[in-house]
Amino acid sequence: MSGAALPLVRIPVGIVVERRKADSPWVDVVWRGVAVLPDEPETRPWTVLREEEGTTLFYAGSATVDLYPLETARYRDNLASGSPSIWIVLAPAEGAWPYSVAAATADPAEGEAFTEAGANLVEAVPMPEMLREAIESFTAEHHVEREFFKRKRRQADPEALARRQHEGGHE
Numbered sequence: 001m002s003g004a005a006l007p008l009v010r011i012p013v014g015i016v017v018e019r020r021k022a023d024s025p026w027v028d029v030v031w032r033g034v035a036v037l038p039d040e041p042e043t044r045p046w047t048v049l050r051e052e053e054g055t056t057l058f059y060a061g062s063a064t065v066d067l068y069p070l071e072t073a074r075y076r077d078n079l080a081s082g083s084p085s086i087w088i089v090l091a092p093a094e095g096a097w098p099y100s101v102a103a104a105t106a107d108p109a110e111g112e113a114f115t116e117a118g119a120n121l122v123e124a125v126p127m128p129e130m131l132r133e134a135i136e137s138f139t140a141e142h143h144v145e146r147e148f149f150k151r152k153r154r155q156a157d158p159e160a161l162a163r164r165q166h167e168g169g170h171e
Contacts, residue, residue, distance in 0.1 A: 012064050037128070079139065
């Protein structure tokens with residue numbers, strides 16, 4: 001996200017989540033985001049899409065992929081990666097379902113930042129073709145190469161760490 005800047009484009013998406021029986025003595029099931037639908041379906045959140053052999057797919061809800069002009073370099077890097085992704089973020093929730101859809105982003109740095117809240121589930125999933133085309137078009141229209149400016153270091157002050165005498169002669 002770009003601070004206080006407003007997104008120029010908001011693309012609605014649907015989020016598909018998987019619940020799989022865990023092969024672990026510590027947890028019963030494992031949750032993870034598995035797909036992004038290229039539009040917001042007219043389906044209620046947490047609708048079962050498919051069940052088979054210990055695995056259930058749910059439509060978990062909707063989110064928007066927001067595009068900001070200042071982030072086009074990161075979108076371009078994502079698109080050029082060979083496997084463009086959308087990062088799905090699920091946040092712990094109270095109630096009938098253990099998670100709620102918190103976000104979806106095409107910005108790899110933002111996706112990584114969501115992992116800092118340790119309880120979030122963050123998963124990079126394949127970017128649908130429709131989103132890839134929209135993000136390529138947005139990037140082509142809004143990308144501006146920015147010159148990299150290296151900051152100059154200030155010279156160290158050797159006296160900054162020197163012992164200083166305080167009033168009364170004590171330190």
